[in-house]
Ligand SMILES: Nc1nc2c(ncn2[C@@H]2O[C@H](COP(=O)(O)OP(=O)(O)OP(=O)(O)O)[C@@H](O)[C@H]2O)c(=O)[nH]1
């Protein structure tokens with residue numbers, strides 16, 4: 001199978017940022033999920049949490065299959081990040097813009113995934129931002145600058161398919177710019 005026909009993308013980010021929701025919003029089939037009852041309502045109040053991974057898939061018009069992997073957000077499952085990150089072509093980092101920890105989360109996940117996937121492009125989606133307030137995004141951009149790292153960043157609602165597609169398409173466009181030969185790879 002050629003590089004062009006199958007790509008792996010990893011969605012990561014803290015608990016409740018919306019990794020499972022994002023993959024479900026775009027996957028061509030109901031994703032394989034490993035949701036369990038959430039016993040950590042303090043970290044994030046919701047019914048279930050991912051304990052191993054999410055796995056969805058989206059087929060592009062040119063026949064390329066993009067496999068969408070989601071990491072678990074809970075710290076105790078962080079050993080899975082490395083396993084899931086292996087072989088990824090790119091990383092989509094989702095953040096919860098309404099969380100007081102958003103800047104710390106951005107720093108932590110960027111540093112960890114820079115190590116796990118040092119050459120791969122990143123795209124960042126910040127959810128639950130207020131539409132009339134760009135301050136949150138600007139603060140995130142400053143954190144990235146301080147880390148001497150640049151990545152496209154969007155305000156998103158991961159429940160909306162078009163917002164998730166924007167993240168995926170931006171990542172794929174970045175990959176094509178970096179590796180134009182992928183386009184011409186024989187099947
Ligand atoms: N109101 C609102 N809810 C959102 C928004 N984005 C995501 N959500 C909700 O937030 C929740 C996110 O949950 P998950 O998709 O399970 O999050 P996750 O990142 O997979 O979490 P873990 O697997 O526990 O790490 C879902 O209930 C979404 O519907 C948003 O912009 N606004």
Ligand SMILES: [Mg+2]
Nearest residue numbers: 019020049050
């Ligand atoms: Mg999840």
